[in-house]
Amino acid sequence: MGVSKLDILYRRLLLTKLFIRGWGRPEDLKRLFEFRKMIGNRERCQNLVSSDYPVHIDKIEEQSDCKILDGHFVSPMAHYVPDIMPIESIIARRSSLKNVSDLFVMGGALVLESAALLHWLEREGYGPLGMTGISMGGHMASLAVSNWPKPMPLIPCLSWSTASGVFTTGVLSKSINWRELEKQYYTQTVYEEEIIHMLEYCGTDSFKMGQEFVKRFTSSADKLTNLNLVSRTINLDITDQVVSQKPVDCHNSSKTSVSATSEGLLLQDTSKIECFNQTLSTNKSSYTSCNPQSYHLLSKEQRRNSLRKESLIFMKGVMDECTHVANFSVPVDPSLIIVVQAKEDAYIPRTGVRSLQEIWPGCEIRYLEGGHISAYLFKQGLFRQAIYDAFERFLHKYAN
Template sequence: MVALNIGIAHYWLDHVYGALMHRLKLAPRFFAQGWGGPKLDLLERIAGELAQVRAAATANWMLPLPPKVHPRWTTVWETRNARLQEGAFVTPCDEQLRHALPLESYIGRVALLTPINASPANSSCVLHLAGTGDHGFQRRLKLGAPLLKDNIATMVLESPFYGNRRPKQQPGARLLCVSDLLLLGRVTIEEARALLHWLKEEGGFNKLGVCGLSMGGVHAAMVGSLHPSPIAVLPFLAPHSAAVAFCEGILQYGTAWDALMQDKARKSGMTLEQVRERMRAVLGLTDVTKFPVPNKPEAVIFVSATNDGYIPKHSVLEFQRAWPGSEIRWVTGGHVSSFILHNKEFQRAIRDAIARL
């Protein structure tokens, strides 16, 4: 009974936080400028072409490798035990995607935290991808820092539309158009795939992994699914699709449904229910269960919350069923409280997934 009451308290904490951030409209809403017009058409067309390739494939389908990236590194600080570097690179996504990006997002930014006393050949590195609202590097560097003693380095990617890559007219993490969410995801995936190749070929790291919280977990799963060799894959507090977060979870209350109904670039006079169905269809393009099973599913560890108000339990279970051999670990809490309280469980999952490679 006590555990049940604690779980309910965590669930309601998510809803209280969501009410303050979304229902009471204390912060701008997502997609206040509508669907995105031609940019959304482009992204849907690209997704449709990939779906045709996937349907025609006789084995696991695979995207072509993105062009190589060549980050220019500067050392931020160095101690006897660790070194922090920051790097910048031109996004490796193809020309049509680059033209769809805001100018501020053309240059990618990464941070790399490495142990001093171990060579890369005897070390691992995990690439951490951003969750919703995670601007900059510090939060994910803090998560990865305790892993240095296990010779696990941390690379942090700043996503397009976030931090220094955020368009000036965008309020915080509130993306202006639905197309921005798809574009953020597709470019993040291409950049992450290129960075993993850099870590292996140029960085010389022995074992690799990719992780992320919430939205970052969805992106991490996609990246791990498409990587040609076995890597650790760690989706934390993540749904199987962005449609779950925006159409079922608390983020639906932070969505500008009225602006989407009134968007003249789309059909006029759509009802709210029609707009919601349209959103489900568009964000269904992010359904990771339609991606290939990673090369080493036993090195996939989901960490999910028992009382998550943003991510319903059925979505996590659907995700895990699509990848037989993967593992789910449940932590007691909601989305917000688990994000704050369970870093040690996330770190333990990273150590264990790397050890399974």
């Protein structure tokens, strides 16, 4: 299945750049990874927000078919990870992605804020309750429901199991400030020496940066090149003529096996990624093991390609760590989940990523014709139908 040309064209028309300031402060990433482990476990997470968490209603507007409430509350995340949220985001609902870490702040805050709102809705007597969202909103809804301790309808539209593909192989990857990310990754050794060791393996797809991934990405990149959309900053051509052909191997007690050659990187089945650091630095070690001066003999373009690959793999790693739904609890009743996806979505790649049906056994996935943009513009009636159907299932299964 190809990708939507409308998705690609629409992305070209937008001049917005993502992560213009880089990865974010290393100490913030460390704190966020530790916090992810807390909210990734439903039993631990539900104790973070009390059932009487204060929510303040500022304005009530009565309409013929609904009631609109405008209110505010302090984000619970501000209590658990102090000074990591922008001041304007602690109470207001603004967000921007100037750093990679901002996406993780947004996700963690939304999980706890959703719990606060759901508790308030229950206190006010509203129900049944459910959650839905489109694109990033759909993914955020998935994370929120995974931490709610009761059965709940969930309808994520145009989202999938992880954001790693969105920012490495999807069309949004062309909007990322890769030069700044590469520079920071190269000049600040804390990413390679410390942060990598905090990443946890969450499934068979995580860090699978082997020949199959490279082959698929190169194929899709070739198609995008014809539309003048491929940025040289994420070139995955990893043919290095000076590199030794001898693989670099490492092993650990968790049956981890990492091998790397000039043709690609492969991380096989494992529960942790102790060898990930060596994987990322394979190119450099290969250069120097062949000849102490080999690295300096490489052309500037070859050295840059090596840095691009390492930055890309690191991006996939941190995205999987904080956004992969397999790193969070399975929702209480997956049969109440209806996922709506576009077959030709160029924003949300599904190639090489675990299916939500595998992670959430019993959920339903409905595929629409077309891509991300056309589905958003013309298929919202199908989104609403999925919402109706999910609530009908809930009422049929749990109504008194």
